[in-house]
Amino acid sequence: MAKKLTELQAPGLSSKDNYQKKTLVLQRWKENILGYGFIFPAFLILGAFVFYPFFQSVYLSFFTTDPSGNIAEFAGFQNYIHLFTNSEFLSSLGITLLFTLYTVPASIILALLLAVLTYNKWKGMQIFQLIFSLPIAMTIGTSSLIWMLLYDPSTGLFNYLLHHLGLPSIQWLNDPSWALISVSIMSIWMSLGLNYIILLAGVRHVPEEIYESARVDGAGSLRILLQMTIPLMSPYLFFVFVTSVISSLQAFGQFNILTNGGPADSTNVFVYSLYQEAFVNFQYGLGSTRALILFVVIMLLTWLNFKFGERRVHYQ
Protein backbone atom coordinates (compact mmCIF):
# COMPACT_ATOMS: atom_id res chain seq x y z
CA MET A 1 0.00 0.00 0.00
CA ALA A 2 2.64 2.47 1.10
CA LYS A 3 4.87 1.47 -1.77
CA LYS A 4 2.17 2.11 -4.36
CA LEU A 5 1.53 5.59 -3.06
CA THR A 6 5.17 6.62 -3.32
CA GLU A 7 5.36 5.30 -6.85
CA LEU A 8 2.29 7.27 -7.84
CA GLN A 9 3.81 10.43 -6.49
CA ALA A 10 7.22 9.92 -8.04
CA PRO A 11 6.87 12.08 -11.21
CA GLY A 12 7.27 15.83 -10.81
CA LEU A 13 8.18 16.08 -7.19
CA SER A 14 7.43 19.38 -5.57
CA SER A 15 8.86 20.11 -2.15
CA LYS A 16 5.52 19.20 -0.63
CA ASP A 17 5.51 15.84 -2.44
CA ASN A 18 9.04 15.29 -1.30
CA TYR A 19 7.96 15.85 2.28
CA GLN A 20 5.09 13.42 1.87
CA LYS A 21 7.43 10.85 0.39
CA LYS A 22 9.74 11.21 3.34
CA THR A 23 6.93 10.65 5.84
CA LEU A 24 5.80 7.59 3.90
CA VAL A 25 9.29 6.11 3.95
CA LEU A 26 9.42 6.88 7.64
CA GLN A 27 6.04 5.21 8.13
CA ARG A 28 7.20 2.13 6.31
CA TRP A 29 10.24 1.99 8.56
CA LYS A 30 8.05 2.40 11.59
CA GLU A 31 5.78 -0.41 10.48
CA ASN A 32 8.77 -2.67 9.85
CA ILE A 33 10.11 -2.07 13.32
CA LEU A 34 6.66 -2.47 14.85
CA GLY A 35 6.20 -5.75 12.96
CA TYR A 36 9.47 -7.14 14.28
CA GLY A 37 8.45 -5.94 17.74
CA PHE A 38 5.17 -7.84 17.62
CA ILE A 39 6.76 -11.13 16.60
CA PHE A 40 9.90 -10.72 18.70
CA PRO A 41 8.77 -12.60 21.85
CA ALA A 42 7.64 -15.59 19.79
CA PHE A 43 10.78 -15.45 17.67
CA LEU A 44 13.05 -15.34 20.71
CA ILE A 45 11.44 -18.32 22.46
CA LEU A 46 11.16 -20.42 19.30
CA GLY A 47 14.74 -19.58 18.43
CA ALA A 48 16.02 -20.57 21.84
CA PHE A 49 13.92 -23.68 22.43
CA VAL A 50 13.19 -25.07 18.96
CA PHE A 51 15.58 -23.77 16.28
CA TYR A 52 18.75 -23.75 18.32
CA PRO A 53 18.14 -27.21 19.90
CA PHE A 54 17.29 -28.64 16.50
CA PHE A 55 20.60 -27.60 14.98
CA GLN A 56 22.37 -28.55 18.19
CA SER A 57 20.81 -32.04 17.83
CA VAL A 58 22.19 -32.32 14.32
CA TYR A 59 25.59 -31.17 15.59
CA LEU A 60 25.61 -33.50 18.61
CA SER A 61 24.69 -36.49 16.45
CA PHE A 62 28.19 -36.32 14.94
CA PHE A 63 30.01 -36.25 18.27
CA THR A 64 30.49 -38.29 21.40
CA THR A 65 29.91 -36.52 24.70
CA ASP A 66 30.94 -36.83 28.32
CA PRO A 67 28.26 -37.40 30.98
CA SER A 68 27.76 -33.66 31.57
CA GLY A 69 27.02 -33.08 27.91
CA ASN A 70 30.31 -31.59 26.76
CA ILE A 71 31.73 -32.62 23.43
CA ALA A 72 34.31 -35.40 23.87
CA GLU A 73 35.35 -36.04 20.29
CA PHE A 74 34.24 -35.84 16.68
CA ALA A 75 32.67 -39.10 15.60
CA GLY A 76 31.72 -38.40 12.01
CA PHE A 77 29.08 -40.89 10.90
CA GLN A 78 30.22 -43.34 13.57
CA ASN A 79 27.05 -42.81 15.67
CA TYR A 80 24.84 -43.50 12.68
CA ILE A 81 26.86 -46.57 11.67
CA HIS A 82 26.79 -47.78 15.25
CA LEU A 83 22.99 -47.51 15.44
CA PHE A 84 22.21 -49.12 12.13
CA THR A 85 24.38 -52.10 12.99
CA ASN A 86 22.95 -52.34 16.50
CA SER A 87 20.28 -54.99 16.96
CA GLU A 88 18.72 -53.16 19.94
CA PHE A 89 18.17 -50.05 17.80
CA LEU A 90 16.81 -51.98 14.84
CA SER A 91 14.45 -53.93 17.06
CA SER A 92 13.23 -50.69 18.70
CA LEU A 93 12.37 -49.42 15.20
CA GLY A 94 10.47 -52.62 14.51
CA ILE A 95 8.64 -52.52 17.85
CA THR A 96 7.57 -48.92 17.25
CA LEU A 97 6.18 -49.79 13.82
CA LEU A 98 4.40 -52.81 15.30
CA PHE A 99 2.93 -50.58 18.03
CA THR A 100 1.69 -48.18 15.34
CA LEU A 101 0.21 -51.09 13.42
CA TYR A 102 -1.56 -52.45 16.51
CA THR A 103 -2.98 -49.13 17.68
CA VAL A 104 -3.75 -46.80 14.76
CA PRO A 105 -6.11 -48.92 12.60
CA ALA A 106 -7.90 -50.40 15.63
CA SER A 107 -8.49 -47.02 17.24
CA ILE A 108 -9.70 -45.39 14.04
CA ILE A 109 -12.04 -48.24 13.05
CA LEU A 110 -13.50 -48.38 16.56
CA ALA A 111 -13.91 -44.61 16.77
CA LEU A 112 -15.52 -44.51 13.30
CA LEU A 113 -17.92 -47.33 14.16
CA LEU A 114 -18.96 -45.64 17.40
CA ALA A 115 -19.32 -42.26 15.66
CA VAL A 116 -21.55 -43.75 12.96
CA LEU A 117 -23.68 -45.54 15.54
CA THR A 118 -24.13 -42.52 17.83
CA TYR A 119 -24.34 -39.49 15.55
CA ASN A 120 -28.13 -39.56 15.22
CA LYS A 121 -30.61 -37.97 17.61
CA TRP A 122 -32.06 -41.15 19.09
CA LYS A 123 -32.84 -41.44 22.76
CA GLY A 124 -29.78 -41.73 24.98
CA MET A 125 -27.25 -40.91 22.27
CA GLN A 126 -25.98 -37.85 24.12
CA ILE A 127 -24.99 -40.05 27.04
CA PHE A 128 -23.17 -42.46 24.73
CA GLN A 129 -21.43 -39.49 23.09
CA LEU A 130 -20.23 -38.29 26.47
CA ILE A 131 -19.01 -41.75 27.50
CA PHE A 132 -17.08 -42.38 24.29
CA SER A 133 -15.42 -38.96 24.62
CA LEU A 134 -14.38 -39.55 28.23
CA PRO A 135 -10.89 -40.97 27.54
CA ILE A 136 -9.87 -37.55 26.19
CA ALA A 137 -9.83 -36.36 29.81
CA MET A 138 -7.38 -39.11 30.76
CA THR A 139 -3.68 -38.44 30.97
CA ILE A 140 -0.76 -40.77 30.44
CA GLY A 141 -0.06 -40.97 34.19
CA THR A 142 -3.59 -41.64 35.39
CA SER A 143 -4.44 -44.07 32.57
CA SER A 144 -1.27 -46.05 33.04
CA LEU A 145 -1.92 -46.51 36.76
CA ILE A 146 -5.50 -47.65 36.22
CA TRP A 147 -4.51 -50.12 33.52
CA MET A 148 -1.62 -51.39 35.62
CA LEU A 149 -4.22 -52.54 38.13
CA LEU A 150 -6.51 -53.96 35.40
CA TYR A 151 -3.53 -56.02 34.15
CA ASP A 152 -2.46 -57.12 37.63
CA PRO A 153 -2.01 -60.91 37.39
CA SER A 154 -3.70 -61.69 40.72
CA THR A 155 -6.19 -58.91 41.47
CA GLY A 156 -6.77 -57.48 37.98
CA LEU A 157 -10.07 -57.60 36.12
CA PHE A 158 -8.73 -59.28 32.97
CA ASN A 159 -7.39 -62.38 34.66
CA TYR A 160 -10.54 -62.53 36.78
CA LEU A 161 -12.64 -62.63 33.59
CA LEU A 162 -10.34 -65.22 32.00
CA HIS A 163 -10.61 -67.33 35.13
CA HIS A 164 -14.41 -67.21 35.00
CA LEU A 165 -14.37 -68.24 31.36
CA GLY A 166 -12.21 -71.17 32.36
CA LEU A 167 -9.14 -69.86 30.54
CA PRO A 168 -5.57 -69.81 31.84
CA SER A 169 -4.40 -66.47 33.23
CA ILE A 170 -2.01 -64.26 31.32
CA GLN A 171 0.99 -62.34 32.62
CA TRP A 172 -0.15 -59.29 30.67
CA LEU A 173 2.75 -56.91 31.29
CA ASN A 174 5.37 -59.49 32.30
CA ASP A 175 5.15 -61.84 29.36
CA PRO A 176 7.30 -60.73 26.39
CA SER A 177 4.71 -62.01 23.92
CA TRP A 178 1.85 -60.08 25.59
CA ALA A 179 3.42 -56.87 26.89
CA LEU A 180 3.30 -54.88 23.65
CA ILE A 181 -0.28 -56.00 23.00
CA SER A 182 -1.27 -55.00 26.54
CA VAL A 183 0.22 -51.52 26.23
CA SER A 184 -1.40 -51.21 22.79
CA ILE A 185 -4.87 -52.01 24.15
CA MET A 186 -4.44 -49.33 26.81
CA SER A 187 -3.21 -46.85 24.18
CA ILE A 188 -6.17 -47.59 21.91
CA TRP A 189 -8.48 -46.84 24.82
CA MET A 190 -6.66 -43.58 25.56
CA SER A 191 -6.72 -42.34 21.97
CA LEU A 192 -10.36 -43.34 21.45
CA GLY A 193 -11.76 -40.14 22.99
CA LEU A 194 -10.10 -37.65 20.66
CA ASN A 195 -10.50 -39.81 17.54
CA TYR A 196 -14.17 -40.34 18.36
CA ILE A 197 -14.84 -36.61 18.82
CA ILE A 198 -13.16 -35.70 15.52
CA LEU A 199 -14.89 -38.48 13.58
CA LEU A 200 -18.26 -37.65 15.16
CA ALA A 201 -17.78 -34.13 13.81
CA GLY A 202 -16.92 -35.74 10.46
CA VAL A 203 -20.08 -37.86 10.32
CA ARG A 204 -22.17 -34.80 11.17
CA HIS A 205 -20.44 -32.90 8.42
CA VAL A 206 -22.14 -35.17 5.87
CA PRO A 207 -25.46 -33.51 4.96
CA GLU A 208 -28.54 -35.34 6.26
CA GLU A 209 -30.26 -35.14 2.83
CA ILE A 210 -27.61 -37.40 1.34
CA TYR A 211 -28.56 -40.18 3.75
CA GLU A 212 -32.24 -39.63 3.14
CA SER A 213 -31.97 -39.79 -0.63
CA ALA A 214 -29.78 -42.88 -0.36
CA ARG A 215 -32.36 -44.56 1.83
CA VAL A 216 -35.13 -43.62 -0.57
CA ASP A 217 -33.08 -45.28 -3.29
CA GLY A 218 -33.09 -48.40 -1.13
CA ALA A 219 -29.40 -48.47 -0.17
CA GLY A 220 -28.60 -50.61 2.89
CA SER A 221 -26.85 -49.20 5.97
CA LEU A 222 -23.55 -50.89 5.17
CA ARG A 223 -23.58 -49.60 1.60
CA ILE A 224 -24.36 -46.08 2.79
CA LEU A 225 -21.47 -46.29 5.25
CA LEU A 226 -18.90 -47.62 2.79
CA GLN A 227 -19.93 -45.72 -0.31
CA MET A 228 -21.18 -42.40 1.04
CA THR A 229 -20.26 -41.66 4.64
CA ILE A 230 -16.62 -42.74 4.51
CA PRO A 231 -15.74 -40.98 1.23
CA LEU A 232 -17.56 -37.81 2.30
CA MET A 233 -15.81 -37.63 5.65
CA SER A 234 -12.43 -38.66 4.29
CA PRO A 235 -10.71 -35.36 5.20
CA TYR A 236 -11.49 -36.11 8.84
CA LEU A 237 -10.30 -39.71 8.54
CA PHE A 238 -7.11 -38.56 6.87
CA PHE A 239 -6.45 -36.00 9.59
CA VAL A 240 -7.02 -38.58 12.33
CA PHE A 241 -4.81 -41.07 10.52
CA VAL A 242 -1.86 -38.69 10.09
CA THR A 243 -1.97 -37.37 13.66
CA SER A 244 -2.43 -40.89 15.11
CA VAL A 245 0.57 -42.26 13.24
CA ILE A 246 2.76 -39.38 14.38
CA SER A 247 1.67 -39.62 18.01
CA SER A 248 2.14 -43.40 18.12
CA LEU A 249 5.72 -42.96 16.88
CA GLN A 250 6.25 -40.56 19.79
CA ALA A 251 4.71 -42.79 22.49
CA PHE A 252 6.78 -42.85 25.65
CA GLY A 253 4.90 -42.34 28.93
CA GLN A 254 2.86 -45.55 29.00
CA PHE A 255 6.00 -47.58 28.29
CA ASN A 256 8.01 -45.81 30.96
CA ILE A 257 5.28 -46.40 33.56
CA LEU A 258 3.89 -49.82 32.62
CA THR A 259 6.82 -51.85 31.31
CA ASN A 260 10.10 -49.91 31.39
CA GLY A 261 10.74 -51.19 27.90
CA GLY A 262 10.66 -54.77 29.11
CA PRO A 263 10.26 -57.65 29.56
CA ALA A 264 13.31 -58.67 27.51
CA ASP A 265 13.18 -55.38 25.54
CA SER A 266 9.84 -56.44 24.03
CA THR A 267 8.34 -52.95 24.51
CA ASN A 268 11.50 -50.91 23.95
CA VAL A 269 9.96 -48.35 21.60
CA PHE A 270 11.86 -45.58 19.86
CA VAL A 271 11.41 -42.70 22.30
CA TYR A 272 11.92 -45.02 25.26
CA SER A 273 15.29 -46.10 23.87
CA LEU A 274 16.17 -42.46 23.16
CA TYR A 275 15.34 -41.60 26.77
CA GLN A 276 17.48 -44.47 28.06
CA GLU A 277 20.42 -43.57 25.83
CA ALA A 278 20.44 -39.90 26.75
CA PHE A 279 19.15 -39.67 30.30
CA VAL A 280 20.10 -43.01 31.83
CA ASN A 281 23.34 -43.84 29.96
CA PHE A 282 24.20 -40.14 29.43
CA GLN A 283 25.19 -40.77 25.80
CA TYR A 284 23.89 -37.44 24.52
CA GLY A 285 25.62 -37.79 21.14
CA LEU A 286 24.08 -41.19 20.40
CA GLY A 287 20.79 -39.99 21.86
CA SER A 288 20.76 -37.07 19.44
CA THR A 289 21.47 -39.45 16.57
CA ARG A 290 18.40 -41.43 17.60
CA ALA A 291 16.39 -38.20 17.84
CA LEU A 292 17.36 -37.20 14.31
CA ILE A 293 16.48 -40.61 12.92
CA LEU A 294 13.09 -40.23 14.62
CA PHE A 295 12.70 -36.86 12.90
CA VAL A 296 13.53 -38.35 9.50
CA VAL A 297 11.15 -41.29 10.04
CA ILE A 298 8.29 -38.97 11.00
CA MET A 299 8.96 -36.65 8.05
CA LEU A 300 9.11 -39.60 5.69
CA LEU A 301 5.88 -41.18 6.94
CA THR A 302 4.06 -37.84 6.89
CA TRP A 303 5.27 -37.22 3.35
CA LEU A 304 4.17 -40.70 2.26
CA ASN A 305 0.80 -40.17 3.93
CA PHE A 306 0.25 -36.96 2.01
CA LYS A 307 1.57 -38.37 -1.25
CA PHE A 308 -0.54 -41.52 -1.26
CA GLY A 309 -3.27 -40.73 1.23
CA GLU A 310 -4.45 -37.34 0.14
CA ARG A 311 -5.29 -38.54 -3.36
CA ARG A 312 -8.06 -40.65 -1.89
CA VAL A 313 -9.36 -37.79 0.20
CA HIS A 314 -12.49 -36.21 -1.16
CA TYR A 315 -12.81 -32.50 -0.39
CA GLN A 316 -16.24 -31.05 -0.90
Next chain:
Amino acid sequence: MTNGIGLKKVFINGLHYAFLLVMALLVVYPIYMAFSYTFMTPQEVNSPGPNFFPESFYLGNIQEVLQSTPILRFIFNSFLVAVLVMIGEIVTSALAAYGFTFLSFKGKNIIFALFLATLMVPSEVTVIPRYLMMQAFGWVDTYQGLIVPHIVTVFGIFLLRQSFKQLPRELLDAARMDGASHFRMFLSIVVPLSRPAIGALGAISFLGTYNHYLWPLLMTNSEEMRTVQIGITMLQNEEFLSWNIVLTGVAIVLLPSLTILIAGLKQLVAAMTGGGLKQ
Protein backbone atom coordinates in the same frame (compact mmCIF):
# COMPACT_ATOMS: atom_id res chain seq x y z
CA MET B 1 -45.52 -58.26 5.93
CA THR B 2 -45.33 -54.81 7.46
CA ASN B 3 -45.27 -56.50 10.84
CA GLY B 4 -42.24 -58.53 9.75
CA ILE B 5 -40.34 -55.42 8.71
CA GLY B 6 -41.30 -53.74 11.99
CA LEU B 7 -40.01 -56.69 14.00
CA LYS B 8 -36.79 -56.76 12.04
CA LYS B 9 -36.31 -53.07 12.71
CA VAL B 10 -36.90 -53.48 16.42
CA PHE B 11 -34.40 -56.34 16.46
CA ILE B 12 -31.74 -54.30 14.62
CA ASN B 13 -32.29 -51.30 16.85
CA GLY B 14 -32.05 -53.56 19.88
CA LEU B 15 -28.71 -54.91 18.64
CA HIS B 16 -27.55 -51.35 17.94
CA TYR B 17 -28.26 -50.30 21.53
CA ALA B 18 -26.88 -53.52 23.01
CA PHE B 19 -23.60 -53.07 21.16
CA LEU B 20 -23.31 -49.44 22.28
CA LEU B 21 -24.07 -50.45 25.85
CA VAL B 22 -21.33 -53.09 25.89
CA MET B 23 -18.83 -50.65 24.36
CA ALA B 24 -19.84 -47.94 26.83
CA LEU B 25 -19.26 -50.30 29.76
CA LEU B 26 -15.83 -51.23 28.40
CA VAL B 27 -14.84 -47.60 27.86
CA VAL B 28 -16.14 -46.29 31.15
CA TYR B 29 -15.08 -49.16 33.41
CA PRO B 30 -11.42 -48.10 33.92
CA ILE B 31 -12.55 -44.62 34.98
CA TYR B 32 -15.36 -45.98 37.13
CA MET B 33 -12.87 -48.30 38.80
CA ALA B 34 -10.67 -45.43 39.97
CA PHE B 35 -13.65 -43.76 41.61
CA SER B 36 -15.10 -46.94 43.14
CA TYR B 37 -11.73 -47.88 44.68
CA THR B 38 -11.68 -44.44 46.27
CA PHE B 39 -14.53 -45.48 48.54
CA MET B 40 -13.38 -49.02 49.30
CA THR B 41 -11.76 -50.08 52.56
CA PRO B 42 -8.29 -51.69 52.36
CA GLN B 43 -9.87 -55.05 53.29
CA GLU B 44 -12.27 -54.88 50.34
CA VAL B 45 -9.45 -54.05 47.94
CA ASN B 46 -7.23 -56.83 49.24
CA SER B 47 -9.91 -59.51 49.05
CA PRO B 48 -9.29 -61.88 46.11
CA GLY B 49 -10.70 -60.91 42.73
CA PRO B 50 -11.76 -57.45 41.67
CA ASN B 51 -14.58 -55.67 43.49
CA PHE B 52 -17.17 -53.83 41.48
CA PHE B 53 -19.05 -51.83 44.12
CA PRO B 54 -17.79 -50.33 47.37
CA GLU B 55 -19.71 -51.75 50.32
CA SER B 56 -19.85 -48.46 52.15
CA PHE B 57 -19.04 -44.84 51.55
CA TYR B 58 -15.55 -45.08 53.09
CA LEU B 59 -13.66 -41.77 53.21
CA GLY B 60 -10.46 -43.00 54.86
CA ASN B 61 -8.56 -43.26 51.57
CA ILE B 62 -9.14 -39.63 50.72
CA GLN B 63 -8.01 -38.60 54.17
CA GLU B 64 -4.92 -40.79 53.96
CA VAL B 65 -3.89 -39.71 50.47
CA LEU B 66 -4.18 -36.05 51.48
CA GLN B 67 -2.21 -36.60 54.68
CA SER B 68 0.53 -39.01 53.67
CA THR B 69 1.28 -37.85 50.13
CA PRO B 70 2.05 -34.40 48.72
CA ILE B 71 -0.73 -34.75 46.14
CA LEU B 72 -2.10 -31.27 46.80
CA ARG B 73 1.37 -29.88 46.15
CA PHE B 74 1.52 -31.82 42.84
CA ILE B 75 -1.85 -30.41 41.83
CA PHE B 76 -0.77 -26.90 42.83
CA ASN B 77 2.43 -27.25 40.75
CA SER B 78 0.54 -28.50 37.73
CA PHE B 79 -2.02 -25.73 37.93
CA LEU B 80 0.61 -23.03 38.43
CA VAL B 81 2.69 -24.26 35.49
CA ALA B 82 -0.32 -24.81 33.22
CA VAL B 83 -1.87 -21.40 33.98
CA LEU B 84 1.39 -19.50 33.45
CA VAL B 85 2.14 -21.38 30.23
CA MET B 86 -1.39 -20.64 29.06
CA ILE B 87 -1.06 -16.90 29.76
CA GLY B 88 2.37 -16.77 28.14
CA GLU B 89 1.17 -18.67 25.12
CA ILE B 90 -1.86 -16.43 24.63
CA VAL B 91 0.22 -13.23 24.91
CA THR B 92 3.07 -14.28 22.61
CA SER B 93 0.74 -15.95 20.09
CA ALA B 94 -1.65 -13.01 19.93
CA LEU B 95 1.19 -10.51 19.45
CA ALA B 96 2.85 -12.59 16.75
CA ALA B 97 -0.46 -13.33 15.04
CA TYR B 98 -1.23 -9.59 14.96
CA GLY B 99 2.16 -8.86 13.44
CA PHE B 100 1.69 -11.53 10.78
CA THR B 101 -1.87 -10.44 9.96
CA PHE B 102 -1.94 -6.64 10.12
CA LEU B 103 1.62 -5.39 9.70
CA SER B 104 3.85 -5.59 6.69
CA PHE B 105 7.55 -5.93 7.28
CA LYS B 106 10.52 -7.27 5.39
CA GLY B 107 10.85 -11.06 5.40
CA LYS B 108 7.39 -11.60 6.87
CA ASN B 109 6.51 -14.53 4.66
CA ILE B 110 9.87 -16.21 5.12
CA ILE B 111 9.66 -15.88 8.89
CA PHE B 112 6.13 -17.24 8.90
CA ALA B 113 7.17 -20.22 6.76
CA LEU B 114 10.08 -20.81 9.12
CA PHE B 115 7.68 -20.81 12.07
CA LEU B 116 5.37 -23.28 10.33
CA ALA B 117 8.31 -25.56 9.60
CA THR B 118 8.77 -26.12 13.34
CA LEU B 119 5.40 -27.92 13.40
CA MET B 120 7.23 -30.81 11.76
CA VAL B 121 9.80 -31.10 14.54
CA PRO B 122 8.40 -33.18 17.41
CA SER B 123 9.58 -32.05 20.84
CA GLU B 124 11.33 -35.40 21.43
CA VAL B 125 13.76 -34.52 18.63
CA THR B 126 15.01 -31.40 20.41
CA VAL B 127 14.71 -32.61 24.00
CA ILE B 128 18.38 -33.43 24.60
CA PRO B 129 19.90 -30.01 23.76
CA ARG B 130 16.98 -28.33 25.51
CA TYR B 131 17.70 -30.32 28.65
CA LEU B 132 21.43 -29.52 28.46
CA MET B 133 20.55 -25.85 28.03
CA MET B 134 18.38 -25.93 31.14
CA GLN B 135 21.26 -27.51 33.03
CA ALA B 136 23.56 -24.72 31.86
CA PHE B 137 21.02 -22.08 32.95
CA GLY B 138 20.59 -23.77 36.33
CA TRP B 139 16.88 -24.14 35.57
CA VAL B 140 16.56 -27.85 36.33
CA ASP B 141 14.05 -28.37 39.15
CA THR B 142 12.64 -24.84 38.87
CA TYR B 143 9.30 -23.46 37.74
CA GLN B 144 10.90 -21.38 34.99
CA GLY B 145 12.43 -24.57 33.57
CA LEU B 146 8.97 -26.12 33.38
CA ILE B 147 7.31 -23.00 31.99
CA VAL B 148 9.53 -20.86 29.76
CA PRO B 149 10.31 -23.38 26.96
CA HIS B 150 6.57 -23.83 26.35
CA ILE B 151 5.25 -20.27 26.28
CA VAL B 152 5.20 -20.14 22.49
CA THR B 153 3.61 -22.63 20.16
CA VAL B 154 3.35 -22.20 16.42
CA PHE B 155 -0.01 -23.92 16.64
CA GLY B 156 -1.24 -21.03 18.81
CA ILE B 157 0.10 -18.36 16.43
CA PHE B 158 -1.48 -20.15 13.48
CA LEU B 159 -4.85 -20.57 15.22
CA LEU B 160 -5.07 -16.88 16.21
CA ARG B 161 -3.85 -15.71 12.81
CA GLN B 162 -6.69 -17.64 11.17
CA SER B 163 -9.18 -16.00 13.51
CA PHE B 164 -7.70 -12.48 13.18
CA LYS B 165 -7.99 -12.79 9.41
CA GLN B 166 -11.73 -13.21 9.70
CA LEU B 167 -12.31 -9.97 11.60
CA PRO B 168 -14.29 -7.35 9.67
CA ARG B 169 -11.75 -5.35 7.72
CA GLU B 170 -13.91 -2.17 7.60
CA LEU B 171 -13.93 -1.90 11.38
CA LEU B 172 -10.13 -2.05 11.51
CA ASP B 173 -9.72 0.43 8.65
CA ALA B 174 -12.10 2.83 10.38
CA ALA B 175 -10.06 2.61 13.58
CA ARG B 176 -6.89 3.29 11.58
CA MET B 177 -8.49 6.36 9.99
CA ASP B 178 -9.32 7.64 13.46
CA GLY B 179 -5.62 7.47 14.17
CA ALA B 180 -5.59 4.47 16.51
CA SER B 181 -2.09 3.05 16.98
CA HIS B 182 -1.40 -0.61 16.33
CA PHE B 183 -1.10 -1.29 20.05
CA ARG B 184 -4.48 0.30 20.64
CA MET B 185 -6.06 -1.68 17.81
CA PHE B 186 -4.50 -4.83 19.18
CA LEU B 187 -5.70 -4.30 22.73
CA SER B 188 -9.10 -2.72 22.24
CA ILE B 189 -10.38 -4.23 18.98
CA VAL B 190 -8.56 -7.35 17.78
CA VAL B 191 -8.15 -9.16 21.11
CA PRO B 192 -11.68 -8.53 22.44
CA LEU B 193 -13.25 -9.58 19.13
CA SER B 194 -11.23 -12.81 19.07
CA ARG B 195 -12.27 -14.04 22.49
CA PRO B 196 -13.67 -17.41 21.25
CA ALA B 197 -10.42 -18.34 19.50
CA ILE B 198 -8.33 -17.13 22.42
CA GLY B 199 -10.54 -19.16 24.75
CA ALA B 200 -10.07 -22.27 22.63
CA LEU B 201 -6.30 -21.74 22.58
CA GLY B 202 -6.32 -21.26 26.36
CA ALA B 203 -8.19 -24.54 26.94
CA ILE B 204 -5.98 -26.51 24.55
CA SER B 205 -2.84 -25.01 26.07
CA PHE B 206 -3.93 -25.67 29.65
CA LEU B 207 -4.88 -29.30 29.07
CA GLY B 208 -1.76 -29.90 26.99
CA THR B 209 0.55 -28.61 29.70
CA TYR B 210 -1.38 -30.42 32.44
CA ASN B 211 -0.69 -33.65 30.52
CA HIS B 212 3.03 -33.10 29.85
CA TYR B 213 5.00 -36.15 30.86
CA LEU B 214 8.53 -36.36 29.41
CA TRP B 215 9.61 -32.77 30.11
CA PRO B 216 8.56 -32.61 33.79
CA LEU B 217 10.03 -36.09 34.25
CA LEU B 218 13.40 -34.70 33.14
CA MET B 219 13.09 -31.30 34.80
CA THR B 220 11.93 -32.21 38.31
CA ASN B 221 14.19 -33.94 40.82
CA SER B 222 12.72 -32.95 44.15
CA GLU B 223 9.34 -34.05 45.39
CA GLU B 224 8.07 -30.52 45.94
CA MET B 225 8.60 -29.57 42.26
CA ARG B 226 6.83 -32.59 40.76
CA THR B 227 3.78 -32.07 38.63
CA VAL B 228 0.71 -34.28 38.92
CA GLN B 229 1.60 -36.65 36.08
CA ILE B 230 5.03 -37.42 37.53
CA GLY B 231 4.03 -37.30 41.19
CA ILE B 232 1.08 -39.63 40.81
CA THR B 233 3.07 -42.33 39.04
CA MET B 234 5.81 -42.09 41.63
CA LEU B 235 3.26 -42.83 44.37
CA GLN B 236 2.90 -46.23 42.82
CA ASN B 237 6.61 -46.95 43.35
CA GLU B 238 6.35 -46.36 47.06
CA GLU B 239 5.99 -49.79 48.59
CA PHE B 240 3.92 -48.81 51.61
CA LEU B 241 1.04 -47.42 49.56
CA SER B 242 -1.76 -49.77 48.64
CA TRP B 243 -3.74 -49.73 45.41
CA ASN B 244 -6.74 -47.98 46.92
CA ILE B 245 -4.54 -45.05 47.97
CA VAL B 246 -2.96 -44.81 44.53
CA LEU B 247 -6.33 -44.96 42.78
CA THR B 248 -7.78 -42.40 45.18
CA GLY B 249 -4.95 -40.11 44.07
CA VAL B 250 -5.82 -40.87 40.44
CA ALA B 251 -9.47 -40.03 41.07
CA ILE B 252 -8.58 -36.71 42.71
CA VAL B 253 -6.29 -35.81 39.81
CA LEU B 254 -8.96 -36.77 37.26
CA LEU B 255 -11.75 -34.78 38.85
CA PRO B 256 -10.85 -31.35 37.34
CA SER B 257 -10.35 -32.60 33.77
CA LEU B 258 -13.49 -34.78 33.85
CA THR B 259 -15.53 -31.84 35.12
CA ILE B 260 -14.17 -29.60 32.36
CA LEU B 261 -14.97 -32.25 29.74
CA ILE B 262 -18.52 -32.85 30.92
CA ALA B 263 -19.22 -29.11 31.12
CA GLY B 264 -17.61 -28.24 27.80
CA LEU B 265 -18.22 -31.25 25.56
CA LYS B 266 -20.96 -29.57 23.55
CA GLN B 267 -18.76 -26.56 22.76
CA LEU B 268 -15.86 -28.87 21.96
CA VAL B 269 -17.87 -30.88 19.45
CA ALA B 270 -19.42 -27.70 18.04
CA ALA B 271 -15.98 -26.11 17.63
CA MET B 272 -14.75 -29.20 15.78
CA THR B 273 -17.83 -29.38 13.58
CA GLY B 274 -17.80 -25.66 12.92
CA GLY B 275 -14.52 -25.36 11.15
CA GLY B 276 -10.89 -26.21 11.17
CA LEU B 277 -11.02 -29.27 8.99
CA LYS B 278 -13.33 -27.96 6.34
CA GLN B 279 -11.51 -27.14 3.17
